[in-house]
Each structure stands twice: as C-alpha cells, then as structure tokens.
Amino acid sequence: MADLLSHEELMLRLEIEDFLYMEADLLDEHRYEEWLDLLTHDVRYHAPMKRNVSSKEMDKELTREAVEMSWFDEGKDTLEKRVAQIRTGVHWAEEPLSRVTHFVSNVRLLDSGSDKVGAGEIRVKSRFLVHRNRLEDEDNTWIGNRIDTLRRVDGEWKISRREIYLDQNVLLSKNLTNFF
Amino acid sequence: MVQLTSEMKRLVDSESGTVSREIFWNQDLYDQEMEQVFNRSWLFVGHESQIPNAGDYILGRMGEEAVIVSRGRDEKVHVFLNSCRHRGNRVCRYDQGNSFTHVCSFHGWTYDATGALVALPYHENGYDLMDKSQWGLLQARVEVFHGSIWATWDKSAPSFHEYLGGSDFYLATGLMHTDGSDNGAEVLGGVVKWRLGCNWKVPCPDTDTTHGWITHRSTALALGVGATGNPVRPREDRSISVGQTRSRYTVSFPEGHTMGVTIPEEGDPGWEESGTWNERPAVREYLREKFEERKKRLGLMAHLSVGPAIFPNEGWLGRVVRIMHPQGPAMTEIWTYFFVDKDAPQEVKTELANYYELYYGPGGVTQQDDMENWYALTIASKGPVAQKLDLNYQMRLSEPPLHGPTEFGMPGLFAHNYSDENHRRYYQRWAEVMQAKDWGEMAPTKAAAAKDDWMKNGNGR
Ligand code: FES
Ligand SMILES: [Fe+2]
Numbered sequence: 001m002a003d004l005l006s007h008e009e010l011m012l013r014l015e016i017e018d019f020l021y022m023e024a025d026l027l028d029e030h031r032y033e034e035w036l037d038l039l040t041h042d043v044r045y046h047a048p049m050k051r052n053v054s055s056k057e058m059d060k061e062l063t064r065e066a067v068e069m070s071w072f073d074e075g076k077d078t079l080e081k082r083v084a085q086i087r088t089g090v091h092w093a094e095e096p097l098s099r100v101t102h103f104v105s106n107v108r109l110l111d112s113g114s115d116k117v118g119a120g121e122i123r124v125k126s127r128f129l130v131h132r133n134r135l136e137d138e139d140n141t142w143i144g145n146r147i148d149t150l151r152r153v154d155g156e157w158k159i160s161r162r163e164i165y166l167d168q169n170v171l172l173s174k175n176l177t178n179f180f
Numbered sequence: 181m182v183q184l185t186s187e188m189k190r191l192v193d194s195e196s197g198t199v200s201r202e203i204f205w206n207q208d209l210y211d212q213e214m215e216q217v218f219n220r221s222w223l224f225v226g227h228e229s230q231i232p233n234a235g236d237y238i239l240g241r242m243g244e245e246a247v248i249v250s251r252g253r254d255e256k257v258h259v260f261l262n263s264c265r266h267r268g269n270r271v272c273r274y275d276q277g278n279s280f281t282h283v284c285s286f287h288g289w290t291y292d293a294t295g296a297l298v299a300l301p302y303h304e305n306g307y308d309l310m311d312k313s314q315w316g317l318l319q320a321r322v323e324v325f326h327g328s329i330w331a332t333w334d335k336s337a338p339s340f341h342e343y344l345g346g347s348d349f350y351l352a353t354g355l356m357h358t359d360g361s362d363n364g365a366e367v368l369g370g371v372v373k374w375r376l377g378c379n380w381k382v383p384c385p386d387t388d389t390t391h392g393w394i395t396h397r398s399t400a401l402a403l404g405v406g407a408t409g410n411p412v413r414p415r416e417d418r419s420i421s422v423g424q425t426r427s428r429y430t431v432s433f434p435e436g437h438t439m440g441v442t443i444p445e446e447g448d449p450g451w452e453e454s455g456t457w458n459e460r461p462a463v464r465e466y467l468r469e470k471f472e473e474r475k476k477r478l479g480l481m482a483h484l485s486v487g488p489a490i491f492p493n494e495g496w497l498g499r500v501v502r503i504m505h506p507q508g509p510a511m512t513e514i515w516t517y518f519f520v521d522k523d524a525p526q527e528v529k530t531e532l533a534n535y536y537e538l539y540y541g542p543g544g545v546t547q548q549d550d551m552e553n554w555y556a557l558t559i560a561s562k563g564p565v566a567q568k569l570d571l572n573y574q575m576r577l578s579e580p581p582l583h584g585p586t587e588f589g590m591p592g593l594f595a596h597n598y599s600d601e602n603h604r605r606y607y608q609r610w611a612e613v614m615q616a617k618d619w620g621e622m623a624p625t626k627a628a629a630a631k632d633d634w635m636k637n638g639n640g641r
Binding site (some may be wrong): 010012047048049051052053054055057060061063064066067068069070071072073074078081085086088090091092093094138164169171172173175176177 | 273274275276338368370371372373374375376377395397398399401402403488506513518526529530532534535536538541542543547548550553554555568571
C-alpha cells in the first residue's frame with residue numbers, strides 16, 4: 001500500500017486540482033487568450049493516435065511523437081494561431097462557438113513524494129471527458145487521460161507539456177476544433 | 181459509351197450542369213453504388229512502404245468492407261477480404277502487424293499471408309470432401325503503381341494503367357521522391373481516420389477551387405497563408421491560383437479522374453516566399469536542394485504540380501492522400517495517408533509531419549472548415565423540399581474545356597482553374613458507371629492521348 005500522503009502533498013494536490021479546474025473553466029468560457037497564458041513558451045501539446053495492435057505489441061499502440069502522425073502535435077506558436085483563427089469570426093467550424101464542457105477527474109501527482117513538494121516541475125495525470133455540443137443537435141464526447149508537466153514560473157503553475165491520450169482509434173467526430 | 185437513361189439524366193445532367201441531391205441521400209442509389217461503383221473500380225488500399233517485409237500486413241477498405249493488405253512469402257502484395265469463409269467472422273482484428281498466419285477467432289480456420297486456407301480443425305475426417313483451395317479468403321486483383329497499392333474485385337476490369345486513362349502521368353508525380361527518382365516515398369506511421377456525416381462523394385471531385393477564399397478565410401486571416409500553407413496572393417492575381425506563380429488549370433479525364441494542374445514553366449518555385457516553409461527552414465532547404473536534382477531528372481516536368489483525384493474515392497492534397505470510404509448514404513470514413521521521402525533526414529520528416537498535422541486531418545486548421553461545410557450541406561439537403569432542388573455545377577458551363585489535350589502537349593481535358601468542369605466530369609462518369617452493365621459499356625470516349633507527343637518532344641526528360 002502506498003504511503004499516506006503528507007499534509008504538504010495533499011495541499012499540493014489540491015493546488016494542482018484547482019489549477020486544472022480553473023484551466024477547464026477558461027476553455028469552457030471561451031477565454032482562450034487567458035488559457036494560452038497558462039502555457040509555457042516552450043510548451044508541447046501532443047495527442048498521439050491509438051492503433052489496434054496485438055496485446056503482445058502494446059509498445060506499438062501509440063503513434064510515436066515527432067516520428068509518426070498524431071491528432072495534435074503543437075507548440076505555443078501553433079496554439080496561438082488556432083486561437084487567432086477562432087477569433088476571426090469566420091472560422092466556420094467554430095462559428096458560432098461550440099458549447100464545450102471539460103470534466104477533469106482522477107487527478108493524481110506522478111512521481112510525487114515529500115521531496116517533490118516545492119520542486120520546479122511536477123507531473124500530473126488526470127482523466128478527461130470533453131463534451132461538445134454544436135448548433136442544434138451535433139453532439140460529441142471524447143474520453144481519455146492526460147499527463148501534464150507543470151512548471152512553476154514566477155510563483156505560478158504553467159503547463160510545459162500536455163500528453164493527451166484519446167480513447168478512440170477511428171475518430172468518431174467530424175473534426176477536432178477544441179482544446180483538451 | 182453508355183447512353184444514359186432519362187432517369188439517370190434527371191439525377192446528373194451534365195448539359196445543364198445540375199446534379200440531384202438525391203444522389204447524396206437515397207439509400208437505393210447508395211446500394212447500387214456499392215455494386216456498380218465500388219465492386220468494379222480500382223481502389224487505393226495502401227502503400228508498399230507500409231508493408232516492407234514478408235508477412236507484414238495492414239488493413240484497408242474497399243467500399244464498406246475491410247480487406248487485409250499483406251506481403252506474402254513470395255514478396256508479392258496480396259489483398260483479400262477480411263471475412264472468414266467458414267461463418268463470416270472478421271479474421272484479422274489488428275490495424276497492422278507481421279504474421280504468416282491469420283487464425284480466425286471463431287473456429288480456428290487458418291489462412292496464410294496470401295489469404296489461402298492452410299489449416300482448419302477437424303480437417304481430417306470432418307471435411308474429407310472439401311477442397312481447401314476453394315475456401316481461401318476472397319482475393320482481389322492487385323496492382324502496384326509507383327508503390328501505391330490498388331485493388332479491384334472485378335475480374336473483367338481493365339488494367340489499372342488503362343483505368344487511369346492517361347492520368348498515370350500525373351499520379352506518378354505525387355508518388356515520386358522529391359528528387360524525381362522513383363519509389364522514394366513512404367507513408368508516415370499512423371493512418372489518420374475519422375468519421376464525417378456526409379455522403380462519400382462530397383469530398384471527392386477535385387478541384388473545388390472557388391471555395392478556398394471563403395471556406396478557408398480564417399486560415400488566411402489568422403495564419404497569413406492559404407489553405408495548404410502557401411502565401412496568400414493579392415486579389416488581382418486571382419487568375420493564378422493562390423500560392424502559385426504559374427498558370428493552373430482544372431483537368432479531367434473521361435474516366436472520371438479530376439485534378440488541378442499547374443503548367444510547367446522554367447523558373448524555380450518561390451522558395452523564399454513559400455509561406456509555411458519559411459517557418460520550417462529545414463524543409464525549405466531540403467526541398468530546394470532536391471528540386472535541383474528533380475530538374476536534372478525530369479526536365480521541365482519537374483515543375484509540374486498536380487494532385488490527382490482518381491475515380492471514385494481517392495484524392496490528393498499535396499503529398500497527402502485521402503480516401504473517402506462510404507459508411508451509408510450520409511456517413512463517410514476518411515482515411516488519410518501522409519507521404520514523405522523515405523531517405524529524408526528525420527528533422528525534415530518531423531517538420532513535415534508537423535505541417536500535415538497543422539493543416540490536414542480532423543484537427544487541421546484548413547480541413548476543420550471543409551468538414552463543417554460538408555456536414556452542414558448534408559443536414560441542409562435532407563428535407564423533402566430541399567431534395568427536389570438540383571445542385572448547381574454551371575460555372576463556365578458554356579466554355580468547352582479551354583484547351584484540348586494537345587495545347588500543352590499534356591494529357592487530359594483542360595478547363596479554366598475556376599470552373600465546375602471537374603465536378604461535371606466526375607458526376608457524368610458516376611452516372612455512366614452506375615448505369616453501365618459491363619466495361620464495354622463503360623469505355624469512355626478517348627480524348628486524352630497526347631502524353632506520347634509530350635514525352636517525344638523531349639519535355640519529359
Ligand atoms: S467463422 Fe472463422 S473459423 Fe468459423
Ligand atoms: Fe478546402
């Protein structure tokens with residue numbers, strides 16, 4: 001059984017959870033510019049695809065970052081462009097804006113221990129359920145997990161890396177216009 | 181050539197440039213398409229680079245049905261239906277792998293990498309009278325064209341070369357190495373697949389040149405580049421396609437293949453003003469270097485820029501191949517293959533993958549907006565009132581293809597870059613194939629046979 005969490009670790013987890021929920025609020029309230037501010041300048045935002053492979057070859061399940069294709073492989077520059085595109089008012093796939101809700105749960109600090117409290121970087125795993133409802137009756141749900149690396153910059157948490165693992169093989173939606 | 185019935189002419193009227201919305205919604209027409217179009221045409225099922233070694237396999241699709249694309253011990257590519265001959269179970273459940281046997285998970289009928297039935301439980305005593313050779317997985321005819329793998333169920337279909345009707349000249353350019361040498365391309369790992377609520381034909385005919393400025397306006401505004409990352413040109417240059425310095429035409433073939441073609445002219449592509457490549461200098465310098473070799477190999481032909489859509493459901497965008505797989509009248513599964521030069525430095529491949537991810541596929545800044553429109557036109561065409569209204573494909577209807585095939589010494593029927601000629605040609609061919617009883621009836625009138633002159637005049641080399 002895992003050691004009991006120390007008070008500091010618990011407080012850190014609460015702080016991180018709060019950060020992730022606040023982030024979800026920014027996305028769901030279409031406050032994309034403020035959301036961009038939560039990302040470090042060198043952020044990597046990567047969503048590999050998942051292949052159906054033999055259970056003995058699970059190492060081949062995920063498409064490899066920078067070598068194979070992925071749903072997303074973004075840096076801050078391209079994420080900024082995506083936000084700018086939404087703001088043009090003629091990005092038809094998001095005009096009018098979709099109604100999006102992010103559920104974030106199962107938040108757990110990875111490789112955390114008392115020594116990690118106060119560290120400059122921390123990895124956190126969470127589950128997401130993202131719901132998009134659009135125009136009258138278009139409705140999509142994406143479920144999966146994320147592994148984030150958070151970095152403390154000037155006393156504030158920022159996301160320096162987000163790995164998005166979507167539980168789909170053939171994407172069951174017509175496009176991906178929102179952030180995870 | 182088949183004479184279209186009045187009912188078929190009501191659906192597709194090339195003379196008046198109209199198409200009935202029914203062909204995108206009607207279930208009976210859809211069922212007929214599966215038989216007449218998908219069971220008889222040559223279909224793209226993958227690329228050799230995806231299965232380099234004996235025993236390698238990937239899944240592909242032919243119409244609604246799954247096929248296994250496999251390299252046998254004989255090193256040849258085999259394509260067979262992924263449906264067990266015993267009780268119909270799916271035999272292979274993986275997207276890719278390496279195996280010389282495919283064991284059905286129901287009763288264990290076992291097929292080899294060529295699709296032949298090689299073992300089955302209780303064979304002795306149980307199936308004494310059965311001739312195993314008759315019970316292999318259903319084989320498709322296969323042809324490999326510059327590494328790309330094509331298959332058809334139709335034994336009476338013409339060869340793939342004949343099926344291309346002269347467009348092989350263009351198709352080959354996309355499958356080459358950037359330096360113009362043959363078989364130098366590979367598919368990046370990860371075929372991007374997604375479902376889109378529209379009829380499979382909607383994204384098929386190339387080129388819808390007039391949609392870009394409005395559909396992709398947000399890409400131009402936010403990214404300062406055109407739909408594929410090329411620089412946005414001022415309005416007065418409209419007769420020249422966005423991002424192109426040379427004249428571009430809509431080119432079609434009676435066989436239903438459609439594409440945009442840029443007339444080759446001396447002079448280098450504007451590497452310096454190449455929009456997105458300036459943000460990816462490793463790619464820009466790589467392309468610049470390889471283009472010099474391409475010119476040495478191909479002469480003027482090196483400058484040819486083209487993305488052919490091969491009838492019925494294959495389309496190119498740059499070095500990206502999209503296949504529109506039908507999934508019912510109003511649902512399509514798009515599979516996208518992204519090509520790079522096999523021997524390109526990893527840095528170049530990575531930047532290209534990154535470029536593809538930004539512009540193409542369901543997350544692509546460009547394609548997101550295409551999908552929005554394709555889906556919305558499907559919804560808005562569904563009602564009984566809308567269904568009775570024909571769609572308009574009349575742009576430059578009064579102009580016969582501007583230049584016959586001989587004008588540029590290149591195959592195909594050339595029309596103005598901004599014209600619906602490709603759509604008219606595509607749907608005319610669709611109507612012919614839907615109605616024709618056999619390939620004799622389907623034989624198109626030959627109008628595009630000038631390739632030889634072009635090559636003979638020394639332009640090709
Ligand atoms: S269905 Fe395949 S072995 Fe019976
Ligand atoms: Fe488009």
